[in-house]
Amino acid sequence: MLAFYVDVLGCAVERRRDDIGLVQLRAGRSLIDLVPVDGKLGRAGGAAPGTDGRNLDHLCLRVDPFDGEAILAFLRDSGALPGEIAARYGAEGEGPSIYVADPEGNTVELKGPPAGTTPPDA
Template identity: 55%
Template structure:
């Protein structure tokens, strides 16, 4: 491990991505029971995004184009959580990459992705258990 200063300052949970075999039941639960309105619906991808306060809950249909990327259906031995995203303080991409690589964290390329504050650049990393964590810069208010 190198002696790099930590450029990561977590501000909030941006979004959670839940994979589902029973989209209608999940939609009724999050939209109708919990009161999270639909913010974006991308049926060609199998993705529906619901507003949950300052965060987003993504529902991904398992047998959709996007859902197939997450592996088999949620079960006792299958993942239900695709990934979660942390909003962090604004950062320089090069410094963040250097820091993460200095801690032997596997990183993917930065990409433009949609989240609770709209589109912005983010990066996927994995925790020691293989859970996917997205890091995305918080937009100035």
């Protein structure tokens, strides 16, 4: 699972706490905590994600610039099975996004800038 977040999504390992079963990944200005369900922290939490339940709907990572076709091609070349590009509402408003599942079935949304905004280099 770590390889998906590092090699496919481009996150960097910032800190590891093997004693409690925690890997912290840097994703831009955000931090993602990966907690294996069989580690010390994981055993204290809920059940692993599955068809009967999960403890997370999805996480969203902002991608800017957002080239949807290039992102889809990269994800597919990496062995992932992304959904289609769709306009979805999020924290910054309506904008393009792609859903992809990590190896354990958690949904990751890759979200572009809101519609009607000017790219930073324009």
